[in-house]
Amino acid sequence: MSETEDTTVEEPIAGATEAATQMASESVGPASNAAPRRPAALPASLVDRMVGRLGTSSQMHERGVMFQQALGPALEEMLQLSTGLEIDVRPGKIRMGRRRELWAELIDGSVYCTGHVRKWADEVSYFCGAPLVIGLVECLLGGADxxxxxxxxxxxxxxxxxxxxxxxxxxSDVVASAVSQAGEPLKANVDAPSAVVPEEIDDPAPDCHAAAIGFEIEFAGSSTVAYFIAPQEQLLKTKPVKRATIKDDEAKAQSDWRERLSKRVVRSDVRLEARIALDQMRLADISRLQPGDVLAFPEETGARVILGGNGKDIYNCALGRTGQRYMVRIEDPTGVDENWRAAFT
Incomplete structure (x- = not known):
């Protein structure tokens, strides 16, 4: 049997739905003239467990380990193909709780996004530690070691x-590969990333029982975390393949990280700053400056202007004037290296 054929969909506890319905609707005793007593309501968590929306700790831990084994190797391969960098992925923690509770626990120091795996789960979410993103962009854009x-x-x-x-x-791609049925690959998509989770009133999805399946990601001598969060109901129903696979076209599509990053930088709006160098002054003289005092440009050289942004100097300029507006004229580069664009991330 192939790895893809290992994926199965499991049913909730046999007869659980019917039993819960019957227990909630039965009256006590035979029919009589007296008004029937209202049956005691079952705890919501018990009903959820009976109908397969909530698993036990052991069930969810076992299922989480299955998904870690299926997703981890493929995720490591995809990240390395995307970036060309050495990245290691290992199993991390497995957390359980309400979806929004998990979000609140994981968002600190992380970025997240929601997503959808068609024909499997309408609402899944992903978290990634900010240090991983910062380090990858610094390496790929600035050429840092x-x-x-x-x-x-x-x-x-x-x-x-x-x-x-x-x-x-x-x-998202490796999750879709892990839960795909034999002969029917599933498609997945993700929404725009965010560093802030939405307020409950703005959250369109129900706050279901969920599990967060974690991964430790080693890069550049440091470790950060990533999580895949899905409803427990779907995780309980699905036995993932033993190892998610990567199609050739998917691998090729992931190899354009550097190109996408470069284009994104080129399209970005950057606020430039022009700094004017003045004569040196003693600290005692600076401390006596008052509003209305006038400082002159150096007479022998005129106003020397340094153009830059984000704390990075780019060009030496000369200060001039056209009509009522002051202008700067580019003179020459300040001597920055070829990776100066890294300063604008």
């Missing part, structure tokens, strides 16, 4: 947030 990168956790820039989509696309 992974061995010299220091892991940091900070809010992602617009470019970094946009490029995290490639990680989520990789994870």
């Amino acid at each position: 992974p061995e010299t990168i220091e892991a940091v956790t900070r809010p992602l820039s617009a470019i970094e947030l946009d490029m995290s989509l490639v990680i989520f696309e990789n994870l």
Whole structure:
């Protein structure tokens, strides 16, 4: 039997739905003139467990390990194909709870997105630690050596947030491969990444029982985490393939990370800054400056302007004027290296 044929869909506990319905609707005693007593309501968690929406800790841990074994090797291969960098993926923690509770636990220091696996689950979600995204973009855009990168956790820039989509696309593709039925490959898609989860009132999906299947991702000497979150009901029904596979066309599509990143940078709007160098002053003189004081440009050289952005100097310029507007004229580069675009992520 092939790996794809290992995928099976399992049914909830036999007769559980009928039993729950019967217990909730039965009256006590035979019919009489007295009003029938209202049957005691079953705990919601018990009903969910009986009908297959909620699993036990052992059930979900077992199913989570199956998905880690199926997804991990393929995710590692996809990330390496996408980036051309050495990335290791190992099994991580398996968490259980309500979907929004898991979101609240995982969003700190992470970026997330929602997604859909057609004919399997309408609502799944993915989380990835911000240090992984920051490190990958720094290596791919700036040409940095992974061995010299220091892991940091900070809010992602617009470019970094946009490029995290490639990680989520990789994870989404291997999930679809792992749950596909024999002879019927499933398609998956992901939504725009975000660093903030929506408020409950803005969340269109029901807050179901879910499980977060984690992975430890090693890159550049540091470790971060990624999670795949799905309804327990779907995880309980599905036995994934032993190992998700990567199609040739999918692998080819993932190899354009650098090109996508470069195009994204070129399209970005960057706020430029022009700094004017003035004469040196003693600290004592600077401390006595008051509003209205006037500082002159150096007489012998005129106003020297340095043009840059995001703390990176790019060009030496000369200050001029056209009509009522001050202008700068590009003179020559400041001597930055060829990877200066990395400063604008």
